[in-house]
Amino acid sequence: MKVKAANVVPSFLLVVILLVLVAGCGATTKKTPTKLKTEGGTITLQQLADVQPGAGRIMPLLGQRMTIAYYASKAGKWELADYELKELGEDAEVIEKTRPDHKKDIGHFVDGSSFKQLKSDTKSKDFTAFQTSFDKTVQACNSCHKSSGVSFIQYKLPKTQPEIPYISN
Numbered sequence: 001m002k003v004k005a006a007n008v009v010p011s012f013l014l015v016v017i018l019l020v021l022v023a024g025c026g027a028t029t030k031k032t033p034t035k036l037k038t039e040g041g042t043i044t045l046q047q048l049a050d051v052q053p054g055a056g057r058i059m060p061l062l063g064q065r066m067t068i069a070y071y072a073s074k075a076g077k078w079e080l081a082d083y084e085l086k087e088l089g090e091d092a093e094v095i096e097k098t099r100p101d102h103k104k105d106i107g108h109f110v111d112g113s114s115f116k117q118l119k120s121d122t123k124s125k126d127f128t129a130f131q132t133s134f135d136k137t138v139q140a141c142n143s144c145h146k147s148s149g150v151s152f153i154q155y156k157l158p159k160t161q162p163e164i165p166y167i168s169n
């Protein structure tokens with residue numbers, strides 16, 4: 001069979017186009033965007049990673065939530081206490097992601113028996129039991145501070161209720 005030049009040229013072109021497309025797709029999957037747009041210009045992925053909140057920025061929130069959870073429970077505001085403890089767990093999990101070196105210890109705390117018991121005592125609205133598991137949870141917090149080399153940070157429940165706008169006195 002005689003191959004006509006007119007047929008060969010288009011199929012040759014088709015092969016070229018396909019090759020270009022395949023090469024193009026390969027390039028887009030391999031290329032990671034390193035520049036990200038912000039309102040004021042571009043930043044790099046590295047810069048974005050550098051500003052993710054670590055333990056130093058999230059921990060004060062954990063302290064605050066523990067305090068609110070305690071005084072909310074004391075005031076019988078169980079829904080609020082439950083909410084604070086749920087958020088506390090989620091905040092701790094942010095540290096797991098942004099500081100993988102703390103992942104194991106944070107996981108140990110969040111899934112540990114004291115914190116779980118504290119959440120369950122909140123659900124059963126038992127303030128006496130809550131007080132016991134609160135103390136145990138505080139010990140778990142502070143023992144991680146010891147093993148993380150910051151034993152000088154020891155969370156302590158404020159003796160008197162601080163101003164918490166959504167707990168009416």
Ligand code: HEC
Nearest residue numbers: 055056059060062063066102105106109141144148150155
């Ligand atoms: C992974 C172990 C770990 C656990 C669990 C943990 N912490 Fe921390 N916490 C740290 C580290 C590490 C720091 C010091 C921050 C840093 O190195 O950036 C810290 C710092 C703090 C600070 C001081 C923050 C500041 O900058 O003033 C407070 C308050 C705090 N933690 C409260 C708590 C409370 C409350 C709990 C329990 C609900 C808790 N932490 C559980 C590791 C932990």
